[in-house]
Amino acid sequence: MRSYLGLFFIAALFSLLITPAVRSLGRWLESYGQADDGRELRIPRLGGLAIFLAAFAAWGVLLLLPNDVRARFLSEWRTLAVLMGPGTLVLLLGLYDDLAGATPWQKLMIELLAAGTVWWAGLRIDQLPLIGSGIHSHFLSFLLTVFWIVAMTNSFNLIDGLDGLAAGIAFFVTLSVFVVSLIQGSHFVCILAITLAGALLGFLRFNFSPATIFLGDTGSLFLGFVLATLAVHTSQKSSTLLAIVVPFVAFGLPALDTLLTVVRRFLSGRPLFVGDHDHIHHRLLRRLSPRAAALVLYAMAALFSLGSLLIIHSTGNLVALVATLAGVSGWFLTSRVHYEELSELKVHVSRALHSQRRVLANQILIRKVSGQLKEPLDLERSWHVLVKALEALDFDTVACQLSVWQNGSTPFLAPWSRPGESENGDCWTVSIPLRAGGKALGQLQLRRTLGKEHLIFHFSSLLDTLIPAFEKQVKRCYDSEEANLAVMYAVERQVAFQHSVLANGRKG
16 A cells, blocks of 8 residues: 555656646647636646656656566556557647647547557456446447547546646546555556546646646546546456446546536537537536636535445445435536526426327317318308417417408408406517418417416417418408409499490490
8 A cells, every 4th residue: 555655646746847847848839728717828738748747757666666566567568558558649639639729520530549449459348337237249348338438538628627627526536446446456457546646636736726737638638538448447357246337436527517518519409519618617617716616526526436435335225325416416516507408408398298288289279270271261260260279279369450452441350358368467479470472461469468377389380380271261362352353343344345335336
């Protein structure tokens, strides 16, 4: 244990020494990020490079100390190559993105390549974490492994929007992985995890609010990739179901933020790969200072990490309790930060569960009435059918004002009001123009009292199905009246012509 503590402090010391140099390098290369608290200072964003170099420097020191930890580390050099080879590729990807900018698809392709390399080298998910059943299909194992690594790599990238946030969460995850690996006797993973934890702690000295250096994509992508891969390695070496679950639970907060991001953008119809300022930390910044927001999220990350460690020696009841606490934590975050997308989804699901049968019944009513209005009816009868339908759809007042017809008259359709409804009460009104064949036929006005239950039908069906059927009836009556008027004019002209011929005959 003393060797692990020594390695932790050596990595932290190297991080304290290397980070200022990397900060200067970032300024020289003019790779700057923007502060989250409105500061106009240009802050370097190559911090991941400092963590990477500090970890390797600490491992270099370890190689100079002959002890059991060094022997165990050397015995797993192939595993280190499998982890750090693709990890270095992801680090270089982040470095390129910080310096020149990479497209989302370029980043995704490199991440898929790195994750696929890890699977090909033998580090793979071969058991379902929450079920415990083995995965006997190589294709399914490949999909799950690659999806997990790529998703967690990007989750750290997404959550890296607040001073010290991604690095702090990574610190708690590495400690969780270290503890479970220590309990399981996986000393190699212990070495990697405790070294990264020390490097992260030293880096946080410069990264916590107000930050003087950012992780950048160099750090967030690298940390997400390496920690996700370590979680796979830890679960693969574990002999019990609970130990398999532990490293995955520790990723609770970044996984929650990623899930919320995907759901929000999907519900809003926005591209998944286009960034926004609606992550959990952005929402907290509207109420808290950057330091306070970071500390709140640290507490959440610590809660997930603690929950993951409690699972190791728990019973089934305690597992359920931890799952419940995680669910409550997720609910707290999503409700307190108030995502409009989730609020609307909640309302939509609630309405669907409680009123879906009524919605279906009203939609069927609209189609039936539309079918009735397709039959040849006189104008009064068509109006009566429409009014009865709108009454059933819970409108309070229905009125129709028709345009002047060809004969100079204006057809009158008696307005309808629900008994007991006051015209002076608070209400909302919608006016729908009636048109057919480019002609303005009139206007339909619908009124409904405020405070009543929500309309239990799709309003678009009213505009697309019911009202057009009534418009056609009005147009048919209008055309019929126009035809009658044309016949009358023709008869009048014929009579006038005959009178003219008779008058000319008499003169002759």
